[in-house]
Amino acid sequence: MKFLAVVAIMLLSVSVSWAKRTGKDIDVKTFKQKIAKKEIVLVDVRTAKEFAEGHIEGAMLVNFYGTNFERNITAISKKTPIYVYCRSGNRSGKAMQFLLKKGYKRVFNLVGGFKAWEEAKNGVVTE
Numbered sequence: 001m002k003f004l005a006v007v008a009i010m011l012l013s014v015s016v017s018w019a020k021r022t023g024k025d026i027d028v029k030t031f032k033q034k035i036a037k038k039e040i041v042l043v044d045v046r047t048a049k050e051f052a053e054g055h056i057e058g059a060m061l062v063n064f065y066g067t068n069f070e071r072n073i074t075a076i077s078k079k080t081p082i083y084v085y086c087r088s089g090n091r092s093g094k095a096m097q098f099l100l101k102k103g104y105k106r107v108f109n110l111v112g113g114f115k116a117w118e119e120a121k122n123g124v125v126t127e
Contacts, residue, residue, distance in 0.1 A: 023097070023100050024108050024109070025089070025111045026110065027112075028112065031083060031085075031110045031117075032120075034108065035056070035083050040080065041076050041077075041082045042058050043062050043073070044056065045064040045073075045086045046061075046086050046087055051127070052127045054124040055124060055126075056124065056125070065091075073099065078104050078105065081106040081107075082107045083108045085109070085110035087114050088115055089111050089113040
C-alpha cells in the first residue's frame with residue numbers, strides 16, 4: 001500500500017511539473033485581458049514588414065524567420081509570462097513550442113493571430 005502511495009505521489013509530481021511547462025492557446029478576449037497586465041512580454045513573431053503595417057501596442061518584434069530568432073527570443077527572461085502572436089497563429093504556435101522546449105514555463109499563443117485581433121476590432125499601432 002505504501003508503494004502505491006509513493007507511486008501516486010511521484011506521478012502527481014511529474015504531471016504538475018509538466019503542467020507548469022505547457023503553453024496555452026488563448027482566444028482574443030483572454031489575450032487582450034492578459035496583455036493589459038504590466039509584468040508580461042508581448043512578442044510579435046511576424047516579419048518587420050508585417051510589423052510596420054500594424055501591430056499590437058507594446059509588442060516587440062522577434063521575426064520567426066530571422067537569422068537571430070533563437071538568440072533574440074531566448075534573451076527574454078524565463079520568469080516573465082510571454083504572449084506571442086503572428087498573422088494567423090501558426091508561427092506563434094511554433095514559437096511557443098520552441099520556448100517550451102527551451103524551458104520556458106508560461107507561454108501563451110493568440111489563436112487566430114493578428115487577423116483575429118483586428119477582426120475583434122482591437123486597436124493596432126502602425127509605424
